[in-house]
Amino acid sequence: MNAERGSAALGSRWPWPLLAPLAVLLLGVGYTVAALRLPLQTALGVGPGFLPFLIGLFIVACAAWALATRATAIPPDQPFPLGEEAGRVPLLLALLVAYLVLLIPLGHLLSGMLMASASIWVLGRRPWWAALGIGVALSAGSWALFDLVLGLPLPAGPLGG
Amino acid sequence: MDQLGNLALGFSILLAPENLLAALIGVVLGSLVGVLPGLGPVGAMAVLLPVTFSLTPTSAIILLAGIYYGSMYGGSTTSILLNVPGEATSVVTAIDGHQMTKQGRAGAALAVAAVGSLLAGTLSTMGLMLFAPALGSVALNFGPPEYLAIAVFSLLVLSRLSGDPLPLALMLAGIGLALATVGQNVTTGVARFTFGQIQLAKGIELAAVAVGLFGIAEVFSVAEERAGLPSVIPVKLRELLPTREEWKRSWAPMLRGSVLGFPFGLIPGPCAVISTFASYELEKRVAPADRRAQFGKGAIEGVAGPEAANNAAAGGAMIPLLALGIPFAAPTAMLLGGFTIHNITPGPLMISQHPEVFWALIASMYLGNVMLLVLNLPLVGLFTSILRLPKDVLLVLILVISVVGVYSVNNSLFDLGVMVAAGVVGYLLRKFRLNPTLLILPLVIGAILEQSLLQTILLSRGQPSYLLERPIALVLLALALVVVVLPAVLSAVRGTRAPSALSAAGRAGQF
Numbered sequence: 001m002n003a004e005r006g007s008a009a010l011g012s013r014w015p016w017p018l019l020a021p022l023a024v025l026l027l028g029v030g031y032t033v034a035a036l037r038l039p040l041q042t043a044l045g046v047g048p049g050f051l052p053f054l055i056g057l058f059i060v061a062c063a064a065w066a067l068a069t070r071a072t073a074i075p076p077d078q079p080f081p082l083g084e085e086a087g088r089v090p091l092l093l094a095l096l097v098a099y100l101v102l103l104i105p106l107g108h109l110l111s112g113m114l115m116a117s118a119s120i121w122v123l124g125r126r127p128w129w130a131a132l133g134i135g136v137a138l139s140a141g142s143w144a145l146f147d148l149v150l151g152l153p154l155p156a157g158p159l160g161g
Numbered sequence: 162m163d164q165l166g167n168l169a170l171g172f173s174i175l176l177a178p179e180n181l182l183a184a185l186i187g188v189v190l191g192s193l194v195g196v197l198p199g200l201g202p203v204g205a206m207a208v209l210l211p212v213t214f215s216l217t218p219t220s221a222i223i224l225l226a227g228i229y230y231g232s233m234y235g236g237s238t239t240s241i242l243l244n245v246p247g248e249a250t251s252v253v254t255a256i257d258g259h260q261m262t263k264q265g266r267a268g269a270a271l272a273v274a275a276v277g278s279l280l281a282g283t284l285s286t287m288g289l290m291l292f293a294p295a296l297g298s299v300a301l302n303f304g305p306p307e308y309l310a311i312a313v314f315s316l317l318v319l320s321r322l323s324g325d326p327l328p329l330a331l332m333l334a335g336i337g338l339a340l341a342t343v344g345q346n347v348t349t350g351v352a353r354f355t356f357g358q359i360q361l362a363k364g365i366e367l368a369a370v371a372v373g374l375f376g377i378a379e380v381f382s383v384a385e386e387r388a389g390l391p392s393v394i395p396v397k398l399r400e401l402l403p404t405r406e407e408w409k410r411s412w413a414p415m416l417r418g419s420v421l422g423f424p425f426g427l428i429p430g431p432c433a434v435i436s437t438f439a440s441y442e443l444e445k446r447v448a449p450a451d452r453r454a455q456f457g458k459g460a461i462e463g464v465a466g467p468e469a470a471n472n473a474a475a476g477g478a479m480i481p482l483l484a485l486g487i488p489f490a491a492p493t494a495m496l497l498g499g500f501t502i503h504n505i506t507p508g509p510l511m512i513s514q515h516p517e518v519f520w521a522l523i524a525s526m527y528l529g530n531v532m533l534l535v536l537n538l539p540l541v542g543l544f545t546s547i548l549r550l551p552k553d554v555l556l557v558l559i560l561v562i563s564v565v566g567v568y569s570v571n572n573s574l575f576d577l578g579v580m581v582a583a584g585v586v587g588y589l590l591r592k593f594r595l596n597p598t599l600l601i602l603p604l605v606i607g608a609i610l611e612q613s614l615l616q617t618i619l620l621s622r623g624q625p626s627y628l629l630e631r632p633i634a635l636v637l638l639a640l641a642l643v644v645v646v647l648p649a650v651l652s653a654v655r656g657t658r659a660p661s662a663l664s665a666a667g668r669a670g671q672f
Binding site for chain 2: 017050100103
């Protein structure tokens with residue numbers, strides 16, 4: 001509901017789908033400026049900055065074209081499409097980041113178990129012991145498949161290996 | 162006759178136990194991935210890229226290719242049984258396939274889809290066998306201008322056919338090209354856009370981006386929906402046989418779909434998806450008046466034609482990769498990744514330098530399509546049983562496999578960070594209804610484009626008139642311009658906005 005009101009208010013002045021080309025326009029300008037810091041030409045010919053500079057101009061031009069023509073792939077009067085459980089997405093994202101941070105210090109078995117268990121709990125609203133059990137199974141199963149069967153070692157952490 | 166001798170060589174290599182096992186595992190995984198709405202062949206191939214390190218190049222390519230064409234089979238299963246397309250290539254199949262399920266004819270629909278896929282897969286493999294070496298021979302005369310034109314052609318046509326508004330599609334393609342410039346420039350050795358990060362010296366890892374865009378993003382999108390997956394209607398083995406009348410109505414659409422779908426594979430972009438829409442429209446047009454009314458209500462022609470078309474397109478899509486070394490679709494971009502990992506450069510020289518890989522791949526596609534028919538029909542219950550897994554377990558399983566798979570590519574936390582960032586980007590692209598393939602293909606083609614551009618500039622000494630001496634390059638560039646500009650001209654003349662054939666596919670991004 002808040003998203004609808006916010007989108008409706010935004011839509012009268014600035015359709016929210018145009019945020020994408022606007023963001024890309026700003027990124028494109030930054031990329032082009034960064035490309036200009038590279039040599040466009042060298043004694044042997046075209047420099048490493050030549051193609052990035054062209055690409056940067058291309059991105060900026062296309063983003064500006066999209067903004068000027070108000071090109072959107074979704075009707076601008078449609079509110080930003082959020083699912084009923086949209087709050088799960090930032091939680092899952094945070095859990096993935098936590099896995100990334102803990103992978104080396106704790107190893108895959110422990111960090112994977114924590115990530116998987118917490119994700120199951122977020123998604124399934126199961127009792128904590130069920131989420132933990134499934135998390136242990138997924139973590140151990142993936143470790144066994146990749147590390148033992150396929151010979152692709154994963155960080156061991158304090159459990160050694 | 163040479164081809165037959167080479168094919169015999171391919172089969173002799175394929176019969177090695179590790180290659181047979183790779184083919185079987187590839188098609189089974191492909192079917193599973195096709196059944197599961199979400200991960201898709203691109204994400205699955207990306208996650209399994211590191212797994213192929215321990216395989217021989219031949220086994221690795223056979224396995225990855227099996228996932229690609231196997232997913233075409235699997236996608237139709239959930240389309241027919243659940244009205245939930247496993248892949249974007251099966252969206253059209255759901256229209257009449259699920260209606261047949263409601264009429265108690267699920268088995269017939271599955272059987273016709275599977276047999277049509279076998280027929281189309283076999284015919285398209287024959288086409289691949291004939292045309293790839295021929296095109297490869299022609300491509301031996303290609304120089305940097307021709308490769309530059311092909312790269313530009315593929316990006317412009319991809320942008321036009323993606324289904325997104327053209328400015329947005331070109332914008333995304335530009336971002337993909339920008340990502341391709343990250344890392345140490347091969348020509349000059351200068352580090353570009355690495356911000357001092359040594360991990361970026363090799364560039365951005367393709368597998369990380371692919372898994373993020375197609376796997377993690379899909380997990381996010383499915384997680385935020387409260388609804389679970391629909392329950393599966395069981396299909397008994399004895400119900401799998403279509404009636405004589407159904408067979409009679411199916412064989413011509415299967416053939417037409419096979420012939421129609423194959424050249425679509427030669428077009429950059431979501432070729433397989435477009436081929437299914439084209440086939441469906443064709444079947445409607447050629448159907449007798451009394452049967453035309455049945456389309457949308459359980460016409461078996463609406464299953465047979467599109468399912469044949471998407472499998473034929475998958476075979477056709479291998480031609481640009483194998484003959485030219487340039488992927489025109491996201492799954493073949495992943496195959497290129499597989500080749501690269503094993504130090505094989507697909508292209509005109511691959512067939513002569515690595516005939517064992519090429520011909521074993523061809524042989525595996527013949528055998529793999531038969532395996533798929535044998536597995537998918539009697540074992541349809543087994544494949545769909547994966548859908549009985551609770552949604553939360555399924556999603557977290559995909560997450561775990563994704564993180565482990567991506568980490569295993571380079572043992573790099575940085576790649577995991579790229580994957581997570583790509584997951585967020587892919588999730589937002591879905592919100593904005595934009596096609597993630599527009600990021601992946603340019604990321605792969607970017608290096609080819611830059612190298613050929615620099616070489617063309619060197620050869621031409623900066624003179625644009627040099628292109629006049631390269632008719633193939635000129636024709637390709639002109640074609641690209643026509644494809645990009647023509648629809649806009651036509652809609653301006655008609656005074657209407659040209660509809661996108663892909664907008665109904667929901668842009669799941671599984672092309």
